[in-house]
Amino acid sequence: MNIIETKQYSTVETLIRLLRYREIMFWVIEAADKNRISAIREVEFLQLVAQYQQGMSTDVAKEIALVFDYNNLLQANILFDRKSLSGVTHLWFNTNVIDIFRLCKISLYRPLTQTSLNASMTPIWSILSELEDQHLSVSMHSDEYFEWTDEVNHRIAEMLGKIKSNISKLERIGEEFELSVKSNNAEENLDITKEKYRRAAKLYSSEIRPLSIFLNKNTRYEKGLGIIMTLNRFQNIFRGIGDAGAESLMLKSQLQYLDLFDPIKKVSDSVSVYLQKTKAAIIEHNAIESAFDFIRQAYEKTLSGDQRAKYIKSADLVRLGPVHPIASLGRLSPFRVEKTPEFLNNVFNELATRSITLNKSDTSGMMFDESISREKAEQLQYSLKVNQWVASFDWPMNQDYIAVAYDILCKDFENFKLADLIEVGSKLSASGLYKIEVSNEFKTLENDTHTLRYRVRRITQQNTLKEVPNVR
Numbered sequence: 001m002n003i004i005e006t007k008q009y010s011t012v013e014t015l016i017r018l019l020r021y022r023e024i025m026f027w028v029i030e031a032a033d034k035n036r037i038s039a040i041r042e043v044e045f046l047q048l049v050a051q052y053q054q055g056m057s058t059d060v061a062k063e064i065a066l067v068f069d070y071n072n073l074l075q076a077n078i079l080f081d082r083k084s085l086s087g088v089t090h091l092w093f094n095t096n097v098i099d100i101f102r103l104c105k106i107s108l109y110r111p112l113t114q115t116s117l118n119a120s121m122t123p124i125w126s127i128l129s130e131l132e133d134q135h136l137s138v139s140m141h142s143d144e145y146f147e148w149t150d151e152v153n154h155r156i157a158e159m160l161g162k163i164k165s166n167i168s169k170l171e172r173i174g175e176e177f178e179l180s181v182k183s184n185n186a187e188e189n190l191d192i193t194k195e196k197y198r199r200a201a202k203l204y205s206s207e208i209r210p211l212s213i214f215l216n217k218n219t220r221y222e223k224g225l226g227i228i229m230t231l232n233r234f235q236n237i238f239r240g241i242g243d244a245g246a247e248s249l250m251l252k253s254q255l256q257y258l259d260l261f262d263p264i265k266k267v268s269d270s271v272s273v274y275l276q277k278t279k280a281a282i283i284e285h286n287a288i289e290s291a292f293d294f295i296r297q298a299y300e301k302t303l304s305g306d307q308r309a310k311y312i313k314s315a316d317l318v319r320l321g322p323v324h325p326i327a328s329l330g331r332l333s334p335f336r337v338e339k340t341p342e343f344l345n346n347v348f349n350e351l352a353t354r355s356i357t358l359n360k361s362d363t364s365g366m367m368f369d370e371s372i373s374r375e376k377a378e379q380l381q382y383s384l385k386v387n388q389w390v391a392s393f394d395w396p397m398n399q400d401y402i403a404v405a406y407d408i409l410c411k412d413f414e415n416f417k418l419a420d421l422i423e424v425g426s427k428l429s430a431s432g433l434y435k436i437e438v439s440n441e442f443k444t445l446e447n448d449t450h451t452l453r454y455r456v457r458r459i460t461q462q463n464t465l466k467e468v469p470n471v472r
Contacts, residue, residue: 009076013076017063018101019104021064021068022101029098032098033110038093039085039093040093042089070091078094107169109165109166109169110162111206113206114210120155121224123155127148128224131148131237136148140243149243152234157253159227160257163215170208170264171263173271174271177200178273180196193281193282200274200275203271212268214226215261232254235251298312298313390424395428395434395459397459397460399459401457402424402443402445409421418447421445421454428459434459434460436459440455442455
């Protein structure tokens, strides 16, 4: 379609119309990503525009031709350049404009590979290196200080946005692979399964695994620290300078990056499980096909020789056997099993303990109750319960704490014994949270089995001076 008009639009007007006909820009981005360069061939671009114009009214077709004209895009700063590459003319679009359209469609987010992640970290590492080498100003009110702090904040926020966008895309992909594992479609064509496996393996190695490593708090690279450690280093620098606002911002950024590790780890696990199961299924299918081919060849060989033969020769099926023949096992040497009463007693106690543990309906079992007797396990559980109560109870001040503990424990704790009060007193004395005042008054507590005579002790709040952190 020949358009005679040569009208040109401003940058804002061009962007508005690009968003109106955004399908063309979506096609442009897909074509550029497919070609693995940040440009599209001019011939391909013109074909996409002409394809979109089909079925449009004359006025709309004219507007599309004017908006997507090379000269209009160039003067509106939508295009960076138009140059030849290997003898083919390419159009190089403004990356900021392309990023706007990537935001409009989640499938168009540019993948974060190891190369792009390192490229994003390089300027941050550079600033950190210059700062530690004292090549940058740390005077809070200087222009240079505002310049490099603004650059650091911009880089960190920009990278955080890109990672969030990629994780949203990868989470959807991870859900698809998780459903594939659950469905386990055995009727799916093998070629389709292999192609899906190839794409999943490529996605895992190029995008998922690098991003998972990148967000790990302990990651280090040859060129510098991982993002979490780098942010922590900036936080310490700002703390030393006395810039509380910048220090707080670095801490918030660390938490935001750490929050992104769990979702990408979940995606990584989903895809990894899919790859393992799919690989096993492909190997199994290939083995079945290979075995069937061997049997068919042996069958055809049998028929081609003597058609009266009823059985396939074993020699023709040797390839179905193991690659390495399994040697026969010799007679096992005799050995003696320990049968002393102590050994058998331990064995039966272990079996009884494990049986009881498996039949328990609750999950209140304590640590080690599979390796000690049931009686000892219950004693340890009870002791831990008493200690936890002592630590969490809001003790009244200036009262007889033995009497207070007795009134509560004998009502609320099963198997309570007067001897438990000694453990309560020991726990309170060792905690260091209270000051214990001993009086000359004596009291006696009795039950059916024990008698406890004790000197009355009262607790008061411990006055301890704690070090106050220096907050600037």
